Every structure is written in C-alpha cells, then in structure tokens.
Amino acid sequence: MKQWLNDFKIAIIDENIDEIERLLDKDIKSDDVDTLRQAKALIDEAFELLKNKKDILAPKIQKLKNAKRFFE
Numbered sequence: 001m002k003q004w005l006n007d008f009k010i011a012i013i014d015e016n017i018d019e020i021e022r023l024l025d026k027d028i029k030s031d032d033v034d035t036l037r038q039a040k041a042l043i044d045e046a047f048e049l050l051k052n053k054k055d056i057l058a059p060k061i062q063k064l065k066n067a068k069r070f071f072e
Helices: 002-013 017-024 033-070
Strands: none
Touching (some): 002 033
C-alpha cells in the first residue's frame, strides 16, 4: 500500500491521468486507518485535478467543435 501511495502522489504531481486511472483500478487494501486517510486525501486531490483539467479543456473542445462545423 505504501508503494501505491507513493506512485499515486507522483502521478498527481506529474498530472498523469493514465497512471492515476491505472492505480485506481488496483485494489486498495489496508487495515491502517492513517493509510486509508492518505489514500482518500490523494483521491480527493486527483478528483480536483481532473475537474480543473476538464474546466480548462471544455472551451478548447468547444472551439474544435466550432471549427469542425465550419468545414461540414
């Protein structure tokens, strides 16, 4: 679990969405409450990262859609 936490931290720092997704597909097993709290905090942080990326990408996607319609 400690390796999972370290890998997840690095994925957040690198803003590596694919790695975050890969790590979330793994089972998170621990009986240590502190470790589970850390995992939850990291998942919350990853959620905010994805939300912010979505907010940044939404206008760009709209511009691409508009450009695509121009050529149709």
